Amino acid sequence: MEPKEVFHYFAKISGIPHGSGNTRELEAYCIGFAREHGLESFQDAYGNVMLFKKGSPGYEDSFPVILQGHLDMVCEKEPACPLDMEKEAISLRTDGAYVWADGTTLGGDDGIALAYILALLAAKDIKHPPIEALFTRDEEVGLRGARMLDASRLKGKYLINIDSEEEGILTVGCAGAVRVSAQIPISAGSAYGCAKIVRIGGLRGGHSGIDIDKNRHNAAKMLGILLDDLCRAQDIRVASVCAEGRLNVIPQTAEAVICFDPAKQAGIEDAVQHFLEMLKKECAAVEPEAFAVLEEAALPEICADAAGTRDVVFALMQAPSGVYAMDPDIPGMVRTSLNLGDVRLEERVLKMGFMIRSNTDFGKRILVRQLTLLMEHMGGEIQLEDDYPAWEYSRRSLLRDKMVQAYQDIYGEDPKVCSIHAGLECGILSEKLPGVDMVSFGPDLENVHSPAERMSVDSAKRCWEYLLHVLRLLK
Numbered sequence: 001m002e003p004k005e006v007f008h009y010f011a012k013i014s015g016i017p018h019g020s021g022n023t024r025e026l027e028a029y030c031i032g033f034a035r036e037h038g039l040e041s042f043q044d045a046y047g048n049v050m051l052f053k054k055g056s057p058g059y060e061d062s063f064p065v066i067l068q069g070h071l072d073m074v075c076e077k078e079p080a081c082p083l084d085m086e087k088e089a090i091s092l093r094t095d096g097a098y099v100w101a102d103g104t105t106l107g108g109d110d111g112i113a114l115a116y117i118l119a120l121l122a123a124k125d126i127k128h129p130p131i132e133a134l135f136t137r138d139e140e141v142g143l144r145g146a147r148m149l150d151a152s153r154l155k156g157k158y159l160i161n162i163d164s165e166e167e168g169i170l171t172v173g174c175a176g177a178v179r180v181s182a183q184i185p186i187s188a189g190s191a192y193g194c195a196k197i198v199r200i201g202g203l204r205g206g207h208s209g210i211d212i213d214k215n216r217h218n219a220a221k222m223l224g225i226l227l228d229d230l231c232r233a234q235d236i237r238v239a240s241v242c243a244e245g246r247l248n249v250i251p252q253t254a255e256a257v258i259c260f261d262p263a264k265q266a267g268i269e270d271a272v273q274h275f276l277e278m279l280k281k282e283c284a285a286v287e288p289e290a291f292a293v294l295e296e297a298a299l300p301e302i303c304a305d306a307a308g309t310r311d312v313v314f315a316l317m318q319a320p321s322g323v324y325a326m327d328p329d330i331p332g333m334v335r336t337s338l339n340l341g342d343v344r345l346e347e348r349v350l351k352m353g354f355m356i357r358s359n360t361d362f363g364k365r366i367l368v369r370q371l372t373l374l375m376e377h378m379g380g381e382i383q384l385e386d387d388y389p390a391w392e393y394s395r396r397s398l399l400r401d402k403m404v405q406a407y408q409d410i411y412g413e414d415p416k417v418c419s420i421h422a423g424l425e426c427g428i429l430s431e432k433l434p435g436v437d438m439v440s441f442g443p444d445l446e447n448v449h450s451p452a453e454r455m456s457v458d459s460a461k462r463c464w465e466y467l468l469h470v471l472r473l474l475k
């Protein structure tokens with residue numbers, strides 16, 4: 001398969017198990033590769049690998065270019081696949097048009113970046129500026145390698161991240177994010193009457209960044225509306241609440257245990273039925289499978305009292321979630337959003353978790369403030385975790401201009417230039433490497449992070465030629 005040198009290294013990488021947290025052998029391979037090719041290398045304390053190659057003749061004094069990809073892959077396999085992905089190599093397959101792995105993820109995300117870069121470092125006949133190859137660890141588990149990066153050895157003025165999955169798109173910005181967890185004290189007493197579970201489900205959910213503007217309904221927010229209905233009509237008490245748990249996923253299900261006077265059961269059934277009709281009418285186009293049901297429950301020991309129940313409903317109804325602002329520079333693109341991704345009422349504490357994303361740091365700060373005020377108002381508090389900056393769109397970028405020009409030269413048309421409303425390593429790298437001009441691109445990869453992952457061979461070939469042309473232009 002062409003390009004031979006790229007697929008040679010892709011096969012080598014695929015022969016070494018390299019799931020997140022299991023990349024020591026691949027790191028050692030890269031360091032050994034540098035030794036074999038007479039290249040300088042450096043591994044920082046966290047294990048991120050850097051390899052250095054001088055510019056080719058005529059390019060010795062050009063600004064160095066950082067070429068970056070991540071070492072780790074997501075290990076997923078089909079239920080019937082017997083492979084131990086911790087220890088055994090995946091089996092590559094191809095029909096000439098696509099490459100995939102038998103029963104497992106391919107690791108094209110992000111093995112193709114490493115294959116390109118190693119092929120380039122090994123080559124003797126390619127024109128390029130000085131190259132600083134940066135292979136980060138543990139990208140797929142919270143961008144840890146990038147967070148821990150010791151960037152002191154990197155002098156590059158440009159950074160090309162090869163971790164995008166659609167040919168023809170140049171990514172020039174990404175969202176920053178912060179996880180917010182809130183705790184609100186809830187007054188409670190002993191349970192009474194009888195108990196039922198109210199459950200909302202069948203919602204589509206989705207990624208809290210990429211899908212936040214697709215009108216998906218958040219099950220935790222819907223549960224807030226239903227509980228408000230029940231409180232107003234039937235004077236219920238809430239004993240527990242549970243919705244999802246992953247902040248980067250829009251909740252698909254949510255449930256609460258409620259206590260009430262058994263004489264009111266018919267009224268409660270009516271209210272749930274009424275809510276379901278409203279839900280179906282309101283969101284038929286987006287959420288055709290939505291349901292709300294009442295199920296049996298054992299009587300809990302304690303439940304929120306009347307004031308505590310009002311606080312739970314108030315918090316669910318007032319918690320912001322969804323798109324906060326659209327981007328004025330890029331039409332149709334979300335700038336700032338948040339997702340209420342985790343809700344738990346256990347005994348006397350209501351816990352809520354949010355993922356705030358923003359392509360500007362200003363937007364993120366405003367939402368943190370809004371949540372702080374809401375929680376303080378309710379006598380609660382918040383903690384921030386995993387705060388990382390946005391990779392903000394820069395109006396001037398020489399690298400972007402060169403990459404657009406190279407695209408026009410090779411493809412005869414303009415690439416799509418866009419930002420994404422999700423996290424990339426470039427967000428963290430933009431803070432570690434201030435002033436470095438960055439663009440992300442990559443060949444067509446389908447169904448990444450699933451055993452159906454596959455890579456287009458033609459696209460991998462075109463993107464290789466494109467990368468070489470970009471490097472030629474960066475004289």
Ligand SMILES: [Zn+2]
Nearest residue numbers: 070109110163
């Ligand atoms: Zn990736």
